[in-house]
Every structure is written in C-alpha cells, then in structure tokens.
Amino acid sequence: MTVAEPDVGEVRVQTIATSDDVVRARQLARNLAVECRLSLVDQTKLVTAASELARNTLVYGGGGSLSGALVQDARRRGVRLTFTDQGPGIPDVDLALSDGWSSGSGMGLGLSGARRLADDFDLRTTVGAGTTVTVIKWTH
Amino acid sequence: MEGGSGPGKNEVAVKLGSSDHLLGLMTTRRDELAAAWIEVVSQTLAGRISRAELDQELHELYAALVEALRAGGLDASGEHYTEVRALLAELSRNRARQGFRPAETAVSLFALKRGLERLLDDGSADDVAAYLALSRLTDELGMFTVDSFAASREQIISSQAEELLELSTPVVKLWDGVIGVPLVGTLDSARTQVVMEKLLQELVDTGSAHAIIDITGVPAVDTEVAQHLLKTVVAARLMGAECIVSGIRPQIAQTIVALGIEFGDIVTKATLADALRHALRRSAQRAALSVGDAA
Ligand SMILES: Nc1ncnc2c1ncn2[C@@H]1O[C@H](COP(=O)(O)OP(=O)(O)OP(=O)(O)O)[C@@H](O)[C@H]1O
Numbered sequence: 351m352t353v354a355e356p357d358v359g360e361v362r363v364q365t366i367a368t369s370d371d372v373v374r375a376r377q378l379a380r381n382l383a384v385e386c387r388l389s390l391v392d393q394t395k396l397v398t399a400a401s402e403l404a405r406n407t408l409v410y411g412g413g414g415s416l417s418g419a420l421v422q423d424a425r426r427r428g429v430r431l432t433f434t435d436q437g438p439g440i441p442d443v444d445l446a447l448s449d450g451w452s453s454g455s456g457m458g459l460g461l462s463g464a465r466r467l468a469d470d471f472d473l474r475t476t477v478g479a480g481t482t483v484t485v486i487k488w489t490h
Numbered sequence: 491m492e493g494g495s496g497p498g499k500n501e502v503a504v505k506l507g508s509s510d511h512l513l514g515l516m517t518t519r520r521d522e523l524a525a526a527w528i529e530v531v532s533q534t535l536a537g538r539i540s541r542a543e544l545d546q547e548l549h550e551l552y553a554a555l556v557e558a559l560r561a562g563g564l565d566a567s568g569e570h571y572t573e574v575r576a577l578l579a580e581l582s583r584n585r586a587r588q589g590f591r592p593a594e595t596a597v598s599l600f601a602l603k604r605g606l607e608r609l610l611d612d613g614s615a616d617d618v619a620a621y622l623a624l625s626r627l628t629d630e631l632g633m634f635t636v637d638s639f640a641a642s643r644e645q646i647i648s649s650q651a652e653e654l655l656e657l658s659t660p661v662v663k664l665w666d667g668v669i670g671v672p673l674v675g676t677l678d679s680a681r682t683q684v685v686m687e688k689l690l691q692e693l694v695d696t697g698s699a700h701a702i703i704d705i706t707g708v709p710a711v712d713t714e715v716a717q718h719l720l721k722t723v724v725a726a727r728l729m730g731a732e733c734i735v736s737g738i739r740p741q742i743a744q745t746i747v748a749l750g751i752e753f754g755d756i757v758t759k760a761t762l763a764d765a766l767r768h769a770l771r772r773s774a775q776r777a778a779l780s781v782g783d784a785a
C-alpha cells in the first residue's frame with residue numbers, strides 16, 4: 351500500500367503528550383474530515399480511528415505527535431493522519447493487530463478497529479525505536 | 491550624580507547590601523510614600539478595585555514590609571517575610587479571582603519603586619542605595635507574586651473544570667423507577683467515569699430499577715467510551731438494575747460494528763422514547779410478577 355499521496359492542504363501537527371491532547375487530535379481529525387467533505391459516517395469513522403491511534407501513541411508510545419493533511423490522488427480527495435512516537439515499538443505486529451489482544455487493560459480493539467475504520471492503513475514499527483501508523487480516509 | 495560632600499562611589503557599593511536607609515525612608519516618609527504608591531497602583535487598575543479596598547490592602551502590605559525590613563533586612567525568602575508573603579499570596583488570589591492579568595497583579599508591588607522615585611529627587615548615594623535595595627526586594631517578591639498568581643489561576647481553572655464536569659452530566663429521574671443520563675459532547679475518560687459513577691450512585695439513592703444512558707449527543711464512541719459503558723451496565727446489573735443505551739445514531743452504530751465492539755445482551759434502543767417505553771413495560775411486568783407472588 352502506498353501512503354505517499356501528494357499533500358493538498360498544509361500539514362497540521364498536534365503534539366500528543368496528555369489526555370487533553372487526545373481530544374485535540376480528535377478535533378484536528380474532525381476538522382480535516384469536514385474540510386474534505388467526507389460523509390457523516392466517514393467523518394465519524396475517521397475521528398474514532400484517530401481517537402484510538404492517538405491514545406495508543408500516548409499510552410504505549412509514551413507520547414508523540416499527529417500530522418494531518420488533506421491529500422488527493424487522480425480520482426478522489428482524502429484525509430491522511432500520521433501518528434508517530436519514539437516509544438518501545440511493537441514486537442509482534444500480528445498479535446497487536448488481532449482482535450481482543452491487549453498488553454494492558456484495554457479491549458484490544460483499537461489498532462485492529464482503526465485498520466477497519468480507515469481505507470488505507472500502514473504500520474511501521476521498530477522495537478526500541480518507535481511506531482508510526484498512517485491512515486487515510488477517501489471520499490467515495 | 492553629584493558627589494558633593496556625600497559619600498564616594500565605593501561607599502555606594504558597600505551600601506548595596508544594606509537596607510538601613512530604605513527602612514529610614516519608609517518609616518519617616520511613610521505617608522508620602524504610601525500615598526504615591528497607592529496613586530500609581532490605582533492608575534494601573536483603572537478603577538476596577540475600589541479605592542478603599544486598595545487603600546486597606548496596600549497599607550497593610552506597607553506596614554508588613556516595614557516590619558520585615560526592620561527584622562529581616564533584604565532576605566525576602568526568610569522567616570521575617572512570612573507575613574509579607576502571606577499578604578502577597580492573598581493579593582494574588584484576589585486579583586486572579588477578579589480576572590486581572592499577571593502583569594496587572596505584579597505592578598502592585600513594582601509600583602512601590604515608582605513611588606520611591608518621586609521622593610528621590612536629589613539622588614544622593616544613600617538614596618541610590620535605598621532605591622537599589624528596594625529594587626532587589628521587589629524583584630524577589632515580584633517573582634513570588636507572579637508564582638502565586640499562576641498557582642491561583644490554575645486552581646481556579648481546575649475547579650471550574652470540575653464544576654463543569656458536574657454540571658454537564660445531569661442524572662435525571664425520568665419516571666418512577668427510571669433514571670436517565672443524556673451524554674452530550676466529547677467523552678473523555680474522566681468525564682465518562684464521572685457520569686457512570688453518578689449514575690450508579692443515583693440508582694442507589696432513588697432505588698430505581700432502570701437507567702437509560704442516552705448517547706444522541708455523543709459525536710464518537712471509541713473503545714475507551716465503550717468500555718466505560720459496558721462496565722457501568724455490568725455494575726448496574728450487579729446492583730439489580732437494568733441499563734438501556736439509547737440514541738445510537740447510524741454513523742455511531744456503523745463505527746461500533748467496524749471497531750468490533752460487541753454490546754452482547756445489552757438492551758439498545760434507537761431513541762430515548764423507545765428506551766423509556768421498554769423500561770416501563772419491564773417494570774409493569776415486574777409489578778405483575780410481584781402481585782402474582784403475593785397472591
Ligand atoms: N504506539 C504503540 N507503541 C507500542 N505498542 C503499541 C502501540 N500501539 C499499540 N500497541 C500495542 O498493541 C496492543 C493492541 O493495541 P490496541 O489499540 O488494539 O488495544 P489496546 O490499546 O490495548 O486496547 P483498546 O481496545 O482500548 O484500544 C496494545 O495493547 C499495545 O501492546
């Protein structure tokens with residue numbers, strides 16, 4: 351999967367260091383979704399995915415940031431959200447992406463759920479170096 | 491500066507650490523200095539605090555400063571300044587509560603220097619030493635004032651946030667034996683927790699058998715919110731009560747499904763009215779059952 355879509359709008363960055371920042375990350379996702387004129391269902395899906403990924407960035411990644419931008423390919427517009435942290439990384443990606451598995455006390459549905467909620471999903475992680483998750487939601 | 495018959499340059503340096511002349515000035519020219527100080531402060535506050543209030547506040551502070559200077563010299567963080575610091579903390583608290591800016595608060599102290607300036611027209615070495623001593627004092631106390639102002643602001647903001655949290659989560663009695671809580675706005679973990687605890691408490695207090703959680707006003711339900719909801723439903727069940735979740739809009743329903751959250755055997759209804767109807771039917775059934783038991 352390619353996530354190197356050309357940017358349309360400027361890249362907006364939100365630091366994720368506190369639980370208030372998770373709310374702000376969600377707001378940034380919603381603003382972009384509205385600007386992109388995603389349907390109400392897709393807006394809600396993107397915002398929910400953002401909420402999950404932002405919380406993972408905070409809780410497991412030890413904090414990081416969200417970069418969001420409007421993107422465009424030949425056929426459609428979209429919103430791209432990239433969550434980055436310099437945390438411990440994910441040793442077993444398949445396990446982390448399986449429904450119901452949590453290393454903590456969560457439901458273990460955030461990461462796998464975010465993948466289902468987004469159209470494109472890209473996860474890069476290095477143990478000891480950090481994790482970057484990129485999602486895109488396209489207009490149909 | 492004219493040297494004249496006054497002390498030379500070296501003597502000024504010696505006197506820098508001394509507060510004697512400052513104390514002398516503040517005692518002998520008390521009325522003049524205090525009046526000049528209050529004058530400057532009242533100009534900057536532009537009538538937002540009554541003159542009488544300001545008079546009292548600053549006179550008290552002035553008296554405390556003189557006392558502290560006499561006993562503790564320029565050691566503003568020392569024990570002799572306890573009273574001064576307490577008064578400044580109180581002043582900061584009041585200013586914060588009244589909505590003043592930090593600069594407007596600190597000026598109450600710094601203006602003392604402007605007051606002193608007015609008295610020092612001849613600029614003798616003694617006067618310079620006094621001015622520098624006061625400068626040093628107000629610098630240190632000014633920092634303290636700004637710090638306590640910031641602490642007060644933070645306290646005010648966090649207590650307002652708590653109040654808002656309480657205000658925005660009303661648990662209402664919908665019917666005999668049925669309570670409801672409409673959730674509105676973004677649900678963070680703290681808020682969801684408050685709502686849920688309140689709901690459970692209200693179940694106990696009213697002896698209700700049914701609780702309706704209406705999420706019509708919630709823009710998104712993620713795993714965290716869902717987990718709080720599920721925990722509440724289970725806790726209510728342990729208390730012998732039934733929770734109904736209403737107001738699940740189409741976009742929320744689709745998101746919950748995509749996330750993979752299962753609500754299991756929790757009763758969900760499209761609208762609050764449907765939920766209330768369900769609750770009433772159930773309590774009618776219970777009533778019929780208990781009548782049957784009694785017969
Ligand atoms: N950024 C990250 N850095 C390190 N580990 C992560 C990161 N994101 C996810 N993980 C790991 O993947 C697991 C699964 O994540 P997922 O979001 O699916 O579940 P969860 O956060 O535990 O629970 P919830 O359902 O509440 O989201 C986590 O428990 C954690 O161990």
Ligand SMILES: [Mg+2]
Nearest residue numbers: 406456460461
């Ligand atoms: Mg998660």
